[in-house]
Amino acid sequence: MKSIFHRALGEQFHNLHPELQKKYGLTSKQNLMILGQGRMTEIRGTHPLLRPFLQVGTKDHLVFAERGKDVPFTLENYIYVDEKGRETISWIRRFFFPYSIRGFDAAMRFDEEKGCIVDDLGKTGLIQTELETHVTAEGGLYMESKAMHVDGLMSMANPTTSVYEHYDEEEEAFRVHVHAEHPVLGTLLMYEGTVHTEFLPMTFTNIPERGVLD
Structure with a gap:
């Protein structure tokens, strides 16, 4: 059984750094979860006057102002x-600010018809993006969002999100860089940092509940 990233990348998958192959080659058959812990060097983006409007997305773990x-x-x-029989990978991100903890959640799956990974954003998954993926010359993984749908409808003037990840052998950790940019508003969110990762046993009680807000 191939992981969703192996299916999306095809033969390119074997050009990933071995540690990236280990991480992105996992499937549900192995009953393992990935726990990453680290620090983001910087989180920036969005004009200060507009940041309060981002608070509407905090409950859905979609976007935040801090x-x-x-x-x-x-x-x-x-x-x-998942409940529809699709191999799925959840991404549960937590950022620990001095006076708040913010989330940025998603669930990724491979869409056979579209031939790409689809990313359901937030706890409810009402916003969906299609991802282009490729392996860089250094063996890193690059992902970039394409079309965006909101509750099944095509959205116009979409922000573009790019994610780049590579393995730092000296640090023995993954380095990540995420950049979300709007065609009019510019950088909405950018963060980068280092994440140390371990693989742990998983049970069905670990699987996050989708489509429900606290």
Whole structure:
């Protein structure tokens, strides 16, 4: 059984750094989850006057207004089969600011018809993006969003999100860089940092509930 990233990348998958192959090659058959812990060197983006409007997305763990440097960070990846029988990987990100903890959640799956990974954003998954993926010359993984749908409808003037990840052998950790840019508003969110990762046993009780807000 191939992971959703192996299916999306095809033969390119074997050009990934071995540690990236290990991480992105996991499937639900292995009953493992990934726990990442680290710090984001900087989180920035969006004009200060516009940031209060981002608070509407905090409940859905979609977007947030806080910005800062040297921000503690955790990431949990659960690989499971969803209620529709689709191999799915959850991305549960937490950013620990001085006076709040913010989330940025998603669930990724491979769409056979579109031939790409689809990313359901937020806890409810009402916003969906299609991802282009490729392996860089250094063995890193680059992902970039294409079309965006909101509750099934095509959205116009979409922000573009790019994610680049590579393995730092000296640090023995993954380095990540995420940049969300709007064609009119510019950089909405940018963060980068280092994440140390371990693989842990997973049970069905670990699988996050989708489509429900606290």
